Amino acid sequence: CITHKxxxxxxxxxxxxxxxxxLERIFDELWDLGQxxxxxxxxxxxxxxxxxIGKDKILNQHNKGYCYxx
Numbered sequence: 001c002i003t004h005k006x007x008x009x010x011x012x013x014x015x016x017x018x019x020x021x022x023l024e025r026i027f028d029e030l031w032d033l034g035q036x037x038x039x040x041x042x043x044x045x046x047x048x049x050x051x052x053i054g055k056d057k058i059l060n061q062h063n064k065g066y067c068y069x070x
Contacts, residue, residue, distance in 0.1 A: 002052055005030055006045045013058065013068035020064040042066075 002010065008030055013021060027037035046066060050058055059067045 002048055003045075006049055009042070009045050010049050010053075010068075013066060017068050017070050020059075020061060020067045022065040026065070 009026065012026065012029055023037075023039060023042060026042055031037045046058055046060065057069055059069060061067070
């Protein structure tokens with residue numbers, strides 16, 4: 001089971017398969033104004049999503065972001 005924010009993150013990655021989604025874009029689309037975006041939170045969300053869909057389905061690359069691989 002994943003949280004609301006994790007499901008929004010997964011949806012964003014699924015809409016952009018084989019494309020790296022930057023942390024800035026993730027912050028823009030998932031965090032509301034007034035909330036402080038956190039890279040550690042994104043990493044925790046990705047870890048939980050990987051538990052559900054498989055760890056090899058989401059790649060990450062430093063300074064590029066995260067990528068869903070179908």
